[in-house]
Amino acid sequence: MIEALSRLFERKRVRIVIRQSPDWRETPYDELIAMSRAFCRSVGAATGFPENFIADIVRVWDATFPQPFFEVRAALKDIAMDNLAHVARVTRSTLSDSADARETLIVPIDDDDWLRRDLFAALRPHMQDDADGYVYGNVLCDSGVTLRRLDGGCYTNNYSVTAKFLAGGPDRLNRVYQHWDADAAFRQPSFRRVDVGLYLSATNKHPASAMKLKDGLGIEPPTAAQLRRLIEAYVDESARADLPPEAQWIASYRPLVRNVFAKLL
Numbered sequence: 327m328i329e330a331l332s333r334l335f336e337r338k339r340v341r342i343v344i345r346q347s348p349d350w351r352e353t354p355y356d357e358l359i360a361m362s363r364a365f366c367r368s369v370g371a372a373t374g375f376p377e378n379f380i381a382d383i384v385r386v387w388d389a390t391f392p393q394p395f396f397e398v399r400a401a402l403k404d405i406a407m408d409n410l411a412h413v414a415r416v417t418r419s420t421l422s423d424s425a426d427a428r429e430t431l432i433v434p435i436d437d438d439d440w441l442r443r444d445l446f447a448a449l450r451p452h453m454q455d456d457a458d459g460y461v462y463g464n465v466l467c468d469s470g471v472t473l474r475r476l477d478g479g480c481y482t483n484n485y486s487v488t489a490k491f492l493a494g495g496p497d498r499l500n501r502v503y504q505h506w507d508a509d510a511a512f513r514q515p516s517f518r519r520v521d522v523g524l525y526l527s528a529t530n531k532h533p534a535s536a537m538k539l540k541d542g543l544g545i546e547p548p549t550a551a552q553l554r555r556l557i558e559a560y561v562d563e564s565a566r567a568d569l570p571p572e573a574q575w576i577a578s579y580r581p582l583v584r585n586v587f588a589k590l591l
Contacts, residue, residue: 339446340416340486341429345503347420347437350400358396359384365536372506374545375536382547383539390550391557391590398534401586402438405579406530409440414447421503428489431460434503435483438535440528442575448524449486458491458518459502459511463525465573467580468538469563473525473570480509482529525572532583533557554591561588 346365348358362380369375387395410418417429430453431446442448449460464484466472474481482505492498502508512519531538533556539548542556564584569577 338415338417339430340413341427341432342410342413342416342418342441343421343427343432343434343499343503344418345421345434345436347403350396350403355396369504372504373537373540375540376545379540379545380536383543383553386548386550387553390553393590395534398586398590399438402530402532402534402583405582405586406436406438406440409443409579410435412443413441413445414443416446421499427492427499430489431486432489432492432499433483433486434505434508435527436530438530438532439483440530440576440579441483442526445526448526449522452520452522454518454520456490456518457488457520459485459487459508460520460522461485461512462522462527463572465525465528465576466531467528467576467583468531469560470567471569471573471576471580473572476523477521480505480512482527484527484529485512528573528576528579530583533560533587557587557590560584561591 346361348361350358353361359381362384363377366375366377366379370377384395393401410416419427431449433441433445435441449462452460461480462484463476464474464478464481466474466481474484485502485505485508487498487502487508500507501511511517531541533539533542533553539556543552561584564580567580569580
């Protein structure tokens with residue numbers, strides 16, 4: 327009986343669904359470029375990315391820095407996967423493996439972002455039987471560290487949906503897979519949303535992330551000088567950034583990311 331209760335307590339309760347995440351090291355270069363174009367096409371309407379936005383950056387990046395762009399993405403994924411491996415009671419999967427998820431919570435996330443290790447335990451006191459989803463605080467990790475507003479909606483990874491919500495139809499995970507779609511879904515009158523005032527996720531906007539590159543470069547083809555200035559600013563400013571008390575859980579990861587980019591200079 328004790329063993330059965332122990333197994334019940336230890337069973338996985340959170341499924342982390344990792345978005346576009348190729349094997350950055352083992353996938354052939356041409357395939358990664360093709361994937362980057364497909365990604366830009368798929369999110370172009372929401373982000374404004376031209377089809378060759380990432381491909382153009384990769385070409386200039388690889389001619390400018392000692393470590394290729396896709397190797398940098400691999401190093402950042404390593405850091406994130408180490409974080410996710412320490413989140414308690416989780417299963418990790420891709421979208422195609424998650425359609426029939428039975429875990430209590432399903433959390434979409436990018437492959438360079440982080441979650442607080444006690445995510446499920448922190449959310450558990452706030453859980454409601456009729457909830458469709460939960461929204462919690464997001465730590466924006468740019469050159470500095472910013473606590474996004476708690477009522478600001480769905481960002482990259484600060485939300486989860488319930489197995490009950492997914493059971494409502496085969497397309498439901500697709501409806502919340504990208505955060506802009508999730509934000510729209512969570513704001514529908516019929517959606518039973520619970521807001522949780524805890525900072526449990528972190529969005530990592532480093533100089534190899536698509537949105538950071540767009541913010542820093544615009545959508546015109548980049549130059550080597552522009553990329554170098556962007557990385558130099560990140561390395562300098564991130565070394566001086568303070569962590570709010572609510573974000574202390576990311577303290578061990580921030581220096582690792584900064585070091586990835588410092589090695590390029």
